[in-house]
Amino acid sequence: MVNNDHMDVTELLESAFLLVPEETATDNDITVQDIWDYLAHDEWQIALSLLEELGDGHPLPLTFWEQPAEAAEQLRLERSAAWCHWRCSEIRNGMIRADLTLRPATEARRTTPISGHGVLRPMWDIGNLSPTGGASVSIAGLWVEDMPVLEPGGRATVRLVPLTPSHWAHVETGQRISMNEDRTVAGTAVVLEVHLPATAMPTS
Incomplete structure (x- = not known):
């Protein structure tokens, strides 16, 4: 973990930008140099937002996300802080993207929307078995892409960070998994991408 105790927002963001290759650009052709210009004028929130956008399209080290997370906390930008901390978790524990469909409220115990910003840590049936041969669920945090909440019966692309x-x-990819908040199935998902740490992947 980086010691950010004595770093201000500008220093934190500058340190993160130094980890981005100069030729990197966003989908809107915003470059590292463009973001430096915002920093030079103390446009911290814009710079932070563009920094997140740069990081979304390119694999960058853990430190890249730790420093913006601290900057966002200092700026009291809760959503940005949550996202940067989430990306740190993805690097540490891996990430599975999936197409999730929640069961409608008339068919499931949940009748309220789920938070999209990494608060929920449901159980998932991913095909593991217990020592007695029954289903064994595994916990993973849930982030809904591009949506603040997901309503019962709704469908969205989600990012899962495994606890183990x-x-x-x-x-x-292509595997069907189910989400449980209790003994009943709350939703089903089809795996789109799997990105796990090297230590978690099976050896050939």
């Missing part, structure tokens, strides 16, 4: 990455080593 090794439990997910066998999960593969």
